[in-house]
Amino acid sequence: NAGPGGAVFFHLDITEKKLAEEAMNRINEELENRLKKRTSSLVHANQELQRALSEIQALEAQLERENFVLRETIRATQAFPGIIGHSEAMHAVLLKVKQVAPTDAPVLLMGETGTGKGLIAKAIHESSERRDKPLVQVNCASLPAQLIESELFGHEKGSYTTAYKKRIGRFELADGATLFLDEIGDLPMELQAKLLRALQDHEFERIGSSTTIKVDVRVIAATNRNLTKAIEEGRFREDLWYRLSVFPITIPPLRERKEDIPDLVTHFVGVYNRKLGKQIERTPHEIMERLMRYEWPGNVRELENIIHRAIIVSQRKELLLDVPEETCTPPLDHVSLEDVQRKHIINMLELSHWKIEGTGGAAERLGIHPSTLRSRMKKLRIQKST
Secondary structure: OOOOOOOOOOOOOOHHHHHHHHHHHHHHHHHHHHHHHHHHHHHHHHHHHHHHHHHHHHHHHHHHHHHHHHHHHHHHHOOOOOOOOOOHHHHHHHHHHHHHOOOOOOEEEEOOOOOOHHHHHHHHHHOOOOOOOOEEEEEOOOOOHHHHHHHHHOEOOOOOOOOOOOEOOHHHHOOOOEEEEEOHHHOOHHHHHHHHHHHHHOEEEOEOOOOEEEOOOEEEEEEOOOHHHHHHOOOOOHHHHHHHOOEEEEOOOHHHOHHHHHHHHHHHHHHHHHHHOOOOOEOOHHHHHHHHHOOOOOHHHHHHHHHHHHHHHOOOOEOOOOOOOOOOOOOOOOOOHHHHHHHHHHHHHHHOOOOOOOOOOHHHHHOOOHHHHHHHHHHOOOOOOO
16 A cells, blocks of 8 residues: 555566467467468369369370271271272272262162172162161062062052051151162063152052152162163163163172182181181182182172181181182173073072072072072073973
8 A cells, every 4th residue: 555645556467368379379370380281282182183184184185086087097998898899890889889879869780690789789878868767678579579569669458458457668668768679670560650750759659548658768779680671672661760870880790800809708708707606717829719710600699608608618727618610701792691690590500400499509509589589580481491
């Protein structure tokens, strides 16, 4: 206590307060350092993720470029899968295929039996804008004349005795797609006018119906017949010929592209090795020479059948086969295609002792269905002499 007029003094101990502040500062500093380290770690991790993402994007772009190059390489080296051959004759055919495929123009494929007209038709379809739709096929030689019209254009229920239900024809099925008419030279005259109208006007009626059906169909036709001669003989309409042959392509016979034989042999050996579980690795040089000398009247189909039989009987790594004798020579200019066919079919029938179907039959030797062989025998007036 102080007397009147005296001073009063206070003494405050702040040591504890300072210690508390210092402790708080240290805690804050430590938390700040931890935050900085954590932030730095996150920034570094984010940078690593960005670099990894950039690398992935670069790899994806590189993979896409490599895939594009690979697709282009495959497209360039094998533009038409299934068509084997590097001869000038086949290059000329494939050039025409490339030219006509993107269009909707009708195509007429001409060539001997077994030259691969079906493969060329498929190549045209697969290279066209219609490739996402089916290639609808009709073999005009394998059906009786009375059934071809129903097959092509369909029929209504009850339109004739055996029409128990409505049938959709191939033209209707091929709407927006491609219709392949094989062996068009065998189409009966009475149906050629209806086919011509369908090609010109893109419309038809089913049998037994008066309702007109509109279709968008691209037609590819094929024949092994001499249609010019058929026109002269009144068996084929000239106006239908002009409509079908907007873009004609002639498929060369195998004897005119013998340089393709080694590639074809290798291809067929590989195909039937896989199918039959064989491991044929080589074809003897002397056998290949004999294959090259033979004239191949049955063309590629005959070669395929011979290789198929050879794979069946070959037991080791080497291909063993009997090459047919040189019994056929290229046809002369004055010999018609029908005469050549007739002679070849008779030869095959005689080799088969006039057995048409089954193992070793003429149909198997020719590489065609027995019903097709019987139909051609009838058309060519081939009968076994008694």
